[in-house]
């Protein structure tokens with residue numbers, strides 16, 4: 001990214017200079033899918049594609065927001081005293097939500113500001129462009145107004161924006177990964193206690209290839225919320241027999257003995273995924289620590305099958321990519337993020353990546369009639385001020 005160019009865009013749009021630069025990454029999740037909101041474990045990494053911003057305080061109470069990704073929305077203007085959700089503000093509800101809840105939490109944000117956003121995350125790819133904008137805004141506000149707020153608090157405020165402002169009942173994984181990411185590290189996060197451990201993502205000799213279905217994620221929010229309530233329902237049924245606070249407290253062995261007590265096959269499948277995926281994530285973290293990439297890859301494949309067969313969030317496009325990747329010799333491949341379209345990831349031998357991409361691309365085209373896009377994931381630091389290196 002060219003810092004000078006970004007700054008000159010800020011000057012063009014807002015007719016002022018001396019903006020400060022910030023960056024927040026996107027994220028991929030290596031394994032631990034749909035386990036954050038059941039209090040389980042996840043293993044995401046922040047990536048170098050993300051969102052840049054140029055920003056400066058103002059002398060009045062006006063907030064002006066502009067995104068180069070949504071030029072048709074123009075400059076969205078609001079007053080510091082009127083930060084409620086408005087459907088017509090579209091993308092700007094994400095930064096606005098951060099301002100709204102930071103103010104509610106007592107943050108001394110006492111002047112307006114101008115912010116120009118420039119995202120390099122493909123839209124709707126499931127690589128957390130929304131958490132990226134949220135944590136970017138959080139980091140900007142923290143710095144400009146010297147707010148006394150920790151990384152974890154910022155992540156929780158971002159989650160609140162999703163849950164209460166936007167209306168998606170998502171968990172903490174995306175915001176946490178985007179805020180706390182570390183270069184070349186995967187984050188093993190316990191989403192119940194919010195305790196985490198950094199694990200070197202040493203895929204020596206391999207690359208993480210991101211494979212984008214380029215399929216619009218239709219009804220993703222409503223299906224996501226539906227899965228979440230199915231897990232809640234399964235938990236409340238199981239609580240009649242076992243004193244547990246979350247599905248993540250069960251081992252797969254314990255769950256096998258309990259599953260027949262659930263009232264229907266759908267709940268059995270959802271809960272089975274949740275319990276097994278949580279266990280797989282812990283095993284995968286161990287495998288990564290001991291550099292056992294073969295086991296790691298097998299756990300990724302099992303995760304995809306479980307998301308396909310039990311959780312039913314993959315869809316033909318993600319299956320086509322993962323299955324093509326398996327066929328083309330990936331060490332492991334699976335969908336990443338919420339599913340219902342978006343991206344899959346594959347661990348591929350560095351020297352084989354070009355051929356791998358060609359072959360998967362052709363399988364995908366003939367199975368779905370769509371063109372996939374491919375990016376190599378570089379694991380990045382979390383949201384922060386940014387200086388061009």
Ligand code: GLA
Pocket residue numbers: 029032033034035036037170171172173174337338339
């Ligand atoms: C989305 C949500 C996360 C998480 C994943 C699925 O990315 O925002 O909280 O639930 O889906 O693992």
